[in-house]
Amino acid sequence: MAKLRWLVSGVGRSGTTLTYSVLLSAARAEVPNTLGRYEPFLWGEQTWDKLPSEFGDAFSRTDAISAAGIFAHKQIPLFLDSNTPQMRAFLDETLPRNRSVVAKLIRGAGRLAAFLEHDPDLKIVHLVRNPLDVVNSALLHFSFFGGEFHKSDEARFEAEAQSKFPGVCRQIETEPESIKALEWWRLMNEAALKSAEQYSDRLMVYPYERLMEDVAGGMAEIISFLGGQGTAINEELLSEKVGPVTHYKCVRACDRDEIMPFVNDYFSDQRIFSREGDASHVSAWRSKLHEKYAACVAGPPFAPGLVRNLAPTVVRNIAAKAQQEAHSARVAGEGQVVQIVDKVAKRQKADVVPMLEKAISEVVSLKSELESTNTNQLKRLLELEKSNEDLHQQCQLFSEHNEALEKKIRQAEKARMEAQYASERDLKAAQALISKLRDRVTRLQDERDSKKKDFEKLRVEMRSIEDKLRKSDVRLRSAVSDRERYRQQLTELSAVLAPRLSTIASLRPLRFVLRQRQRVKAGLVEVDANGVVGPRSK
Incomplete structure (x- = not known):
């Protein structure tokens, strides 16, 4: 029986818990002893090998937190393309090579290339969701930088991001919570997308919005990509609420306005929405999101009620x-x-x-x-x-x-x-009309310039033809004058030569006789007894 080694990735609040629940159930239908690893960088054995609906009060107990996982998380860089000794040791212990395993991580989006390099049998689905919903939900539940459980990752995130994405990462130390969360969402997903380009046959990027349109179809597609059987889906889990649902809009109007350009970039990213039918859905999803956050509260940026390191x-x-x-x-x-x-x-x-x-x-x-x-x-x-x-x-x-x-x-x-x-x-x-008018004016100006050039060209040609006609007229008149002069000269010459020609005509017989005489003397012919000139006899 083939081993199933699947990993669900995301930045949080993107449907990863639901997907983990469905994939773990589907994997166990094929391989009954499949292991489950829920957030091994944070939570320990209280949540392992269980569906999320079986966690109970694990998230309210300190003994459910994995000290080893947090230690590994703090030792391993947030952005990692190749393995380190700490990463290899942690993965070998957490995801044993000789077992089928389904894992879920929201703290590994910047490390996916290292995961795939370490384990050639591993396949990953990375879920993405628009930044406005993600940031709004995260602000109410937890910090991406983990300040509730350990020293915040803000400082090292900023340092590593500036090294991996020079000139792209903004300084977040003094920024409000919404902008900090936005930067985490933006750069972690960018790292995951780059890993997907490198490992396109083993890493699928799937948008949350498309998954929610057809949960069953989306899960079947994900399982098929991972190498499983889509028929093994437990349909009861598709509608099960496995995590906190956010109904309250905590982002302020200023937060929304800061995030909205990145929402437009997200829905325009062809690396995420590249299917033929995505264009019509994307327009609807974007409009729905604009409507959802149209009435955000005005005022200063949202700030958590408790400092992250205290709660x-x-x-x-x-x-x-x-x-x-x-x-x-x-x-x-x-x-x-x-x-x-x-x-x-x-x-x-x-x-x-x-x-x-x-x-x-x-x-x-x-x-x-x-x-x-x-x-x-x-x-x-x-x-x-x-x-x-x-x-x-x-x-x-x-x-x-x-x-x-x-x-x-x-x-x-x-x-x-x-x-x-x-x-x-x-x-x-109005802008469209002005643009059309400008285009029309430009075309008319181009036509006018073109006709002006043609007119100048015709004028030059006409002048050249006139000069040629003038010269031809001069030559014609000169030829006519020469013809008249030659005609007069011929007339005069004819008058002079006419008498001479008549005399020459009368001398023709005499010339014949003289020629025959010369031929007789030369021995070419002879004269017979009758006086007739004939060929010389041999």
Whole structure:
């Protein structure tokens, strides 16, 4: 049986968890013992070999975090085209070569070329989604730079990005959260697209928008590319919610305006949308996105309510510390009871009853202390829950007030957008008309210049013909004059020669006789007895 080695990649909030769930189920239908590795750079064995619906409360427990994964993530560059010893060791341990495995990563988009170089059997699907939805969702749930779990990757991301994409990466240290998230989305996806060009037969880039149009068809297409059987899809998983769904728009109008040019670049990227039918869908997707974020709240850029390095890990640590304190108190109390029982057993010859009473008294005291400790910890947890409820109520009130404001803003924004669209449409029509008029004027000017050149050429030719006609007329008149002169000379010559010609004509017989005489003398002919000249006899 062939091994299935599949990897789901993305930058987060792009449908990677849903795709991982479907692919892991489909792989296990073909190879039952297929391993599952969910975010091995962050989460550990609490989430491995499970579908996302089986994770339970793993994300709220600190013991689910993988210290080895975070250490490897911090040691390995964010952008990596070839393997390093740390990368090889981590992959060999996490994705064993002798097993079928399906893995999912949102922290590996800049490392895909290294993954493929290390494992020749590995195939990858990288999911992409428009930056406005991705940034809006990420701002509400987590940071791409991992500040909730370790020292933020912002500094090394900026340094590595400036080295890999010189002149393209912007400095993000002082930028708002939305721009930081946008830069991560932009450069990580660019790195993945370059890897796809290098390994086109093993790395597929698939847009989230196309997947949501036909989830079943999209999943079948992805599985077919990876080398699996599309018939093994569990259709129940296609509609299952496996992650937090974002309905609230937290990006401000200024954030939206900063991100929107990159949205247009995303939908125009032929490396992502290259199919024949994509053009019509892209137009609809873009219009829907514009409508969705048309009424964003005005004001300064969005800022998280808590500093990323203080939440949520520290909150989890508070709860874990309280639980640990209660456990330690219970263990200490049990230990003291054991010590008391040991003391009683050693002093069997002593007065047992008073010692037992004293031991019982101490046990009751320890129990009350333990209950007091547990009560204090419980109160502390209840206070935290109450604070959380108060905060939740305040958030609800704020949300209701915010919704009312958003409704008014949406109405005003809708009117503004309609007016803007109308003005833009009129402006485009005017610009198109002006462009046509300019083209017409240019063509007329070109025709005028061409005709002017033809006219000048004809004028030159006409002058040349006139000169030729003038010269021909002069030569003709000269020829006529010469002809008349020659005719007169011939007339005169004829008058002079006429008498002479008549005399010459009368001398013809005499000349014949003289010639015959000369021939007789030369012996060429002879005269017979009758006086007739004939050939000389031999």
